[in-house]
Amino acid sequence: MRMTLPLLLLGVLSVAPADARPRVREAGIAIGILPPGPLNAITDVAGVKVGQITLVRGRDVHTGVTAILPHGGNLFQEKVPAGFVAYNAFGKFAGSTQLLELGEIETPILLTNTLNVAEGIAASVEWTLARPGNQQVRSVNAIVGETNDGDLNDIRGRHVSIADARRAIETAKDGPVEEGAVGAGAGTVAFGYKGGIGTSSRRLPARLGGYTVGVLVQSNYGGVLTVAGAPVGQRLGTYFLKSELESQKADGSVMIVVATDAPLSDRNLRRLAERAFAGIARTGSSFTNGSGDFAVAFSTSADVRRTPARRTAPSPVADLPNDQMSPLFQAVAEATEEAALDSLFKAETVAGHRATVEALPLDRVLPMIAKR
Numbered sequence: 001m002r003m004t005l006p007l008l009l010l011g012v013l014s015v016a017p018a019d020a021r022p023r024v025r026e027a028g029i030a031i032g033i034l035p036p037g038p039l040n041a042i043t044d045v046a047g048v049k050v051g052q053i054t055l056v057r058g059r060d061v062h063t064g065v066t067a068i069l070p071h072g073g074n075l076f077q078e079k080v081p082a083g084f085v086a087y088n089a090f091g092k093f094a095g096s097t098q099l100l101e102l103g104e105i106e107t108p109i110l111l112t113n114t115l116n117v118a119e120g121i122a123a124s125v126e127w128t129l130a131r132p133g134n135q136q137v138r139s140v141n142a143i144v145g146e147t148n149d150g151d152l153n154d155i156r157g158r159h160v161s162i163a164d165a166r167r168a169i170e171t172a173k174d175g176p177v178e179e180g181a182v183g184a185g186a187g188t189v190a191f192g193y194k195g196g197i198g199t200s201s202r203r204l205p206a207r208l209g210g211y212t213v214g215v216l217v218q219s220n221y222g223g224v225l226t227v228a229g230a231p232v233g234q235r236l237g238t239y240f241l242k243s244e245l246e247s248q249k250a251d252g253s254v255m256i257v258v259a260t261d262a263p264l265s266d267r268n269l270r271r272l273a274e275r276a277f278a279g280i281a282r283t284g285s286s287f288t289n290g291s292g293d294f295a296v297a298f299s300t301s302a303d304v305r306r307t308p309a310r311r312t313a314p315s316p317v318a319d320l321p322n323d324q325m326s327p328l329f330q331a332v333a334e335a336t337e338e339a340a341l342d343s344l345f346k347a348e349t350v351a352g353h354r355a356t357v358e359a360l361p362l363d364r365v366l367p368m369i370a371k372r
Contacts, residue, residue: 021348021359023179024341027366029228031341032334037201040338041177042214044201045259047071047300050216051172052183052197053164060154060353065120066183066197067168068109068216068257070298076128076137079104079306082298083270087277091253091292092117095143103266104306105298108169110144111184111218111255113153116160120144123165145294147220147253149187152352177216180346187352188220189252190343191233191284193360194350195219198343202331209324211262213331215276219343221252221293223286227341230369233284236361252290254280254340258297258332263304265319273297275329279336297332 024031025040037044049069055061070080082105084096094117099105107128110120124142128134149155168183177199181187185196201214225233256276264272273295280293287293303318310317320328349359 021180021346021362024338024345027345027362029369031228031338032202032330034202034204034331034334037203037212037214039176040201041199042068042201042216042257042259043174043177044203045212045214045261045300048214048259049172049174050177051168051170052178053168054182054186055159055164056186059351061157061159062181062187062350062352063113063116063149063153063155063159064183064186065160065165065168066111066185066216066218067165067172069169069172070105070259070300074131074133075108076106076131076134076140077308079106080298080300081264081266081269081304081306082296083266083268083273085270085273085295087293087295088287088291090290091146091294093145093294094121095141098141099143099296105143107140107142108172109257109296110142110165110168112144112146112160112165113155113184113187114146114148115155115158117144117146119160119162120165122162123169126162127166127169143296145218145255147184147188147218147255147292149220151187151189151355152350152357153187154353179342181348181350184218185343185347187350188218189357190219190340191222191225193344194347194357196343196347198339198341198346200335200338200342202335204327204331208327209262211260211328213328213335214259215332215335215339216257217336217339217343218255219340221254221280221285221291222288224284226282226284227365228369232365232368235368236364253292254285256280256295256336258295259300260297260328261300262328263301263319264299265304268320268322268325269297269299271325272328272332275332276336278333280340282333282337283340
C-alpha cells in the first residue's frame with residue numbers, strides 16, 4: 001500500500017505520495033512576508049545557473065559537487081561584485097581572502113565535501129583557463145566552500161574528481177534546482193536528520209525596485225530545529241543538549257550562496273551576506289564551536305559588473321545607497337530560512353558509510369505546524 005504524507009493546504013490537512021516529498025511552500029508553509037520568485041530558487045535571479053553532480057556508490061559513497069555560476073559569460077573577464085562573511089570559521093572557504101580584499105568573484109562558486117576542496121579548485125582553474133578570451137590569464141581565484149559529510153560518505157576516499165567538479169560547472173543551467181540529498185548535499189546531515197541542498201528566493205515590490213534575492217544552502221549543521229516558529233526539534237526529541245546531551249551533536253557547517261540583481265557594492269553585498277544568518281538562526285542553529293558557517297553574496301546587475309573597461313579606467317557606478325538596503329535584508333533572511341528548511345523537507349533517508357540518517361518525518365512535523 002502506498003504511504004502518504006499529510007500536507008498543509010490553506011490550513012487543512014491533505015495528502016500526497018511519500019515518494020514526492022514536498023518543498024516547504026508546497027506543504028502550505030509560508031515563510032516570511034515577501035513573495036518568492038516564479039521558481040522559488042536562486043535561479044530566479046536572471047543569468048544565474050546551477051549544476052550538480054551527485055555521487056552515490058553503495059553505502060560508502062554519498063557526496064558530490066554543486067556549482068553556482070553568477071552568469072553564463074566569461075566570469076574572469078566580467079567579474080561580479082561580491083561580499084563574504086565567515087560567521088564561524090571552523091571550515092574551509094577557498095578564495096575568501098582575495099574575495100574580501102577585492103570584493104569580486106571571477107569564477108564559479110563550487111560547494112563540495114571537506115577533503116575534496118582541492119579538486120574543486122583545480123576544476124575551476126582548468127575551466128577558467130580554457131575559456132575563450134583567457135589565453136593570457138596567469139592567476140585565478142577559485143571559490144570553493146565545503147561541509148563535512150564523513151558520516152554518510154567515505155570522505156577519506158576523496159571520491160570527487162576534478163572531472164566531476166568540471167562537469168558540475170559545464171552542466172550548470174537555469175530553471176528549477178534539484179534539492180535534498182543531491183550534489184554537495186548528498187551526504188550532509190542537519191539537526192540529526194538528512195540535510196542537503198535547498199534553495200529559495202524573494203522578490204521585492206516594484207516600488208522598492210522589484211529586485212530579486214535568491215539563496216542556495218548546503219545544510220550540515222545542528223541545534224534545535226524550528227519550523228515556522230514551531231519547536232519541532234524539541235517535540236521530536238532530537239536536538240542539541242537533549243538529556244545532556246545523549247548522542248545528539250550540533251557541530252557541522254552551513255554554506256550559503258546569495259544572488260541578487262540589485263546593483264550593490266561589494267560592501268553592501270557583505271552586509272547582505274551577514275543578514276543571511278538571521279535565516280539560519282530562525283531554523284534553530286546554535287552556531288556551535290565546531291560549525292563552519294559561511295555566506296557569499298554577489299550581484300548580477302550590469303550596472304555594477306566589473307567589466308574590463310571599468311577595471312582599467314574611472315567610470316560611474318550606480319549602486320543602491322545604504323538607506324535602500326533594509327528590504328533586501330528582509331528578503332535574504334526569509335529566503336535563507338526557507339532554503340535551509342527545503343533542504344530538510346526534500347531529503348530522503350540515506351543509509352551511508354558509518355550511519356543511517358533518517359529523513360525529517362514530515363508526517364509528524366506538519367501536524368505540529370498545523371496545530372500551531
